[in-house]
Amino acid sequence: MTIQENPHHPPPNGVTTDLDARFRARAAEEHLLDVAYDFTDSPIGSLLVATTERGLCRVSFDPEPERELDELARLHGARVLRSARPLDDVRRELDEYFDHRRTTFDLRVDVAGLPAFQRQVLTELARVPYGEVATYGWPRRSASRGPHAPSAARSTAIQSPSCSRATASSARAASSLATRAGWSASGPCSRSKDVSTGEIRIVSWPEAEVPPGLREQVMALQRQAWPPDESVEPSNTHDPALEPLSMLLVADGRVLSALDILSKDITHQGRRFAASGLSTVVTDEALRGRGFGHRLVEAAHDMLAASGRDLGIFTCDRPLQAFYERAGWKVFPETVLVGGTPAAPFPSDRFDKVTLGDFFSAKGRRFADTFIGSRIDLYPGEIDKLW
Amino acid sequence: MMEAVISTIPPFERFYEQHRDEVFGYLVRLVGRQAAEDAFQETFLRALRGYPQLAHGRHLRAWAFTIATRVVLDLRRRREPAPLAAELASVDERPAYAELEHLAGELPATERAAVVLRYGYDLEYADIASALGSSEEAARQAASSGVRRLRRRMT
Numbered sequence: 001m002t003i004q005e006n007p008h009h010p011p012p013n014g015v016t017t018d019l020d021a022r023f024r025a026r027a028a029e030e031h032l033l034d035v036a037y038d039f040t041d042s043p044i045g046s047l048l049v050a051t052t053e054r055g056l057c058r059v060s061f062d063p064e065p066e067r068e069l070d071e072l073a074r075l076h077g078a079r080v081l082r083s084a085r086p087l088d089d090v091r092r093e094l095d096e097y098f099d100h101r102r103t104t105f106d107l108r109v110d111v112a113g114l115p116a117f118q119r120q121v122l123t124e125l126a127r128v129p130y131g132e133v134a135t136y137g138w139p140r141r142s143a144s145r146g147p148h149a150p151s152a153a154r155s156t157a158i159q160s161p162s163c164s165r166a167t168a169s170s171a172r173a174a175s176s177l178a179t180r181a182g183w184s185a186s187g188p189c190s191r192s193k194d195v196s197t198g199e200i201r202i203v204s205w206p207e208a209e210v211p212p213g214l215r216e217q218v219m220a221l222q223r224q225a226w227p228p229d230e231s232v233e234p235s236n237t238h239d240p241a242l243e244p245l246s247m248l249l250v251a252d253g254r255v256l257s258a259l260d261i262l263s264k265d266i267t268h269q270g271r272r273f274a275a276s277g278l279s280t281v282v283t284d285e286a287l288r289g290r291g292f293g294h295r296l297v298e299a300a301h302d303m304l305a306a307s308g309r310d311l312g313i314f315t316c317d318r319p320l321q322a323f324y325e326r327a328g329w330k331v332f333p334e335t336v337l338v339g340g341t342p343a344a345p346f347p348s349d350r351f352d353k354v355t356l357g358d359f360f361s362a363k364g365r366r367f368a369d370t371f372i373g374s375r376i377d378l379y380p381g382e383i384d385k386l387w
Numbered sequence: 388m389m390e391a392v393i394s395t396i397p398p399f400e401r402f403y404e405q406h407r408d409e410v411f412g413y414l415v416r417l418v419g420r421q422a423a424e425d426a427f428q429e430t431f432l433r434a435l436r437g438y439p440q441l442a443h444g445r446h447l448r449a450w451a452f453t454i455a456t457r458v459v460l461d462l463r464r465r466r467e468p469a470p471l472a473a474e475l476a477s478v479d480e481r482p483a484y485a486e487l488e489h490l491a492g493e494l495p496a497t498e499r500a501a502v503v504l505r506y507g508y509d510l511e512y513a514d515i516a517s518a519l520g521s522s523e524e525a526a527r528q529a530a531s532s533g534v535r536r537l538r539r540r541m542t
Contacts, residue, residue, distance in 0.1 A: 023431055023432075
């Protein structure tokens with residue numbers, strides 16, 4: 001004979017909802033969780049939100065919970081448990097944000113699980129206040145500014161700073177919200193207008209997390225620029241070891257222009273430097289000559305400057321030199337970038353290439369002279385030979 | 388390769404969802420529904436404390452039962468006497484055991500855990516031994532003497 005205390009609870013000998021909730025709350029109260037997560041409704045659909053003791057560590061749109069759990073466990077520890085209470089603040093602030101009652105977030109953010117470069121970028125992005133007409137030339141340490149146009153003069157609308165701030169927890173956070181919230185018609189972010197193409201935004205994700213619809217467009221642009229049979233870029237994806245970060249210039253869901261930023265610590269004349277470079281820069285053929293590529297390349301320069309990388313460095317075909325210079329990049333005369341691997345080097349002086357870059361950190365600037373006119377061992381590997 | 392996949396420690400959520408109802412049912416059988424709620428929380432809190440020390444993801448079911456058993460034995464040490472047999476839930480698909488179960492509340496705690504783990508949950512004696520912190524032989528004896536005692540009471 002079963003004693004049914006609560007006629008509403010379905011399994012006769014199972015755990016009641018109430019007991020289950022009490023356990024989940026207590027697990028968090030006793031600080032026994034590596035990650036507490038929960039689901040929350042939002043105007044853009046269900047969001048998975050997760051927090052560690054250090055702060056918000058994930059906001060995922062349209063989550064696949066099983067995969068998310070594995071990933072959270074891998075990044076932060078296996079004690080991942082759904083528990084509503086630790087996410088009360090997150091839920092409240094997100095609700096207020098989506099109701100337009102909140103413009104900044106007071107949430108602590110845990111970026112521990114992210115690669116260093118993404119962490120830098122997101123930390124930087126999180127500083128930008130909500131609603132600022134989001135040019136990528138957000139206030140930066142003036143010391144790092146070269147003789148480029150002042151940021152206020154830039155018209156590229158970049159929504160990611162203010163929107164990622166919502167969630168700046170992780171690249172995924174930004175990516176989840178990017179497509180549906182700030183960058184869609186109903187989003188709370190400010191935007192600028194372009195007469196011919198409507199709202200133009202720059203959005204960025206780790207390459208592997210670019211929403212499929214956008215990713216397909218990027219690949220189509222790449223095929224357009226580098227037809228597969230005479231491919232300059234033999235691979236569609238970059239080496240994950242180079243932490244590829246994709247930046248896209250998007251208007252109304254259409255990708256106008258795209259590039260990837262690759263990153264690696266290099267050793268130059270005995271010193272370590274955090275280096276990044278541009279790769280697979282492409283603009284829709286039909287839209288070339290209208291400054292879209294310029295905006296994106298300039299934004300990438302500014303983002304790297306703000307991210308605290310020591311330097312940016314890459315090569316381009318000689319006819320494109322002026323294009324990059326206009327966007328803030330400088331020519332490193334007589335400088336050779338050695339790609340490939342130490343065993344199979346792939347130096348840029350085998351081709352008619354120009355080396356461009358810029359120095360962003362104090363350390364980078366201090367040792368700038370050692371780079372100019374030298375051979376720089378980049379060795380990004382076999383996949384992205386000269387990134 | 389398969390081994391590596393199988394033995395991976397799952398996110399706690401998955402472990403908890405897989406075993407919570409069974410473990411709760413076990414606790415209800417041992418200590419009654421009221422006390423089972425506290426024991427349930429304590430069991431999974433202990434599991435959380437021990438989770439980082441797990442070397443692999445095998446035998447997690449037996450591990451959960453082990454913790455639950457220890458929780459009950461600890462409770463028992465602190466607080467006698469045992470709850471009334473009438474408090475015990477007796478939903479069971481195993482009729483032979485179900486006939487006896489309402490009496491199990493009167494057994495000494497160790498015998499009772501051994502009986503329930505063996506006949507209620509089909510645990511191997513090796514796992515029961517580890518749950519009871521005893522040898523396999525002692526676990527076997529606890530279960531069989533528990534069952535003998537129950538049968539005597541039936542008559």
